[in-house]
Amino acid sequence: MGTSVSSDAERTYGRGGHLQNGHGRAGRETILPTSEALETCDGWLVLVADPATGDLDTYGPYPHPEAARDAERRRRELDDEDLGDVVVTLVRWHRAS
Numbered sequence: 001m002g003t004s005v006s007s008d009a010e011r012t013y014g015r016g017g018h019l020q021n022g023h024g025r026a027g028r029e030t031i032l033p034t035s036e037a038l039e040t041c042d043g044w045l046v047l048v049a050d051p052a053t054g055d056l057d058t059y060g061p062y063p064h065p066e067a068a069r070d071a072e073r074r075r076r077e078l079d080d081e082d083l084g085d086v087v088v089t090l091v092r093w094h095r096a097s
Helices: 035-039 064-080
Strands: 003-013 043-049 056-062 087-095
Touching: 043 064, 056 064, 056 087, 064 087
Parallel strands: none
Antiparallel strands: 003 087, 043 056, 043 087
């Protein structure tokens, strides 16, 4: 059974663990996807992208609450290592048909 990743990130965690909206502006509010969006995917992946190296890593799939906690934890760890340019985001995961 294969996997695929949709291209529509629901949240992006910027430096300091602050959520960023789709326009890249940091904010402290937590924006949860609608219940419909949660039901239209098979799980969530945590995507970590390092612009300096071009490396991409994914973790999961997880249920949404677990994915959000994992993304927040990874953001804090990266900030502690002064790697604020690394992007941490959630993406929907769909099983390949």
